[in-house]
């Protein structure tokens with residue numbers, strides 16, 4: 602896929618996520634790895650309407666956040682998290698949404714640092730999960746506006762030898778980050794997580 606096609610694919614994702622109310626206004630950001638070595642990321646520029654992304658609404662950055670293509674100094678504020686997740690081996694795309702259910706659950710369970718999703722068939726949509734009889738822990742990190750400090754916390758959990766963060770995580774009162782080997786996989790993870798968050802939220806309301 603060339604850069605133009607990648608921009609087009611990310612713009613389509615924006616349109617779709619906006620329609621699903623997962624990326625309203627200028628919230629959210631999306632990235633794709635365009636070169637692995639040295640690492641280069643195609644990333645949504647800051648402050649763009651995610652429902653109407655244009656070819657010019659992206660930047661290409663290197664691992665030191667130097668802008669190689671696009672308006673200088675205009676990558677998303679959350680670039681550090683995208684770079685961290687892109688550095689995981691096998692990551693092809695990183696997607697971040699600000700949905701209602703992700704926001705509400707990240708508020709409700711913030712004190713516990715996360716929550717379990719258990720027993721739902723749709724868990725099998727997360728790469729590598731083979732059975733609905735899975736107890737999936739979702740980390741919630743504080744909404745630290747110092748992205749470097751937040752990235753450090755996330756990195757520690759990603760590297761946890763016993764129980765590492767996998768597939769995705771929430772930021773308190775903010776939203777979801779997920780990633781995948783391809784844009785298709787990352788998009789599927791967003792859909793699956795957003796579905797599961799809605800189930801967890803609605804189920805609690807009915808309890």
Ligand SMILES: [Zn+2]
Nearest residue numbers: 629679697776
């Ligand atoms: Zn955000």
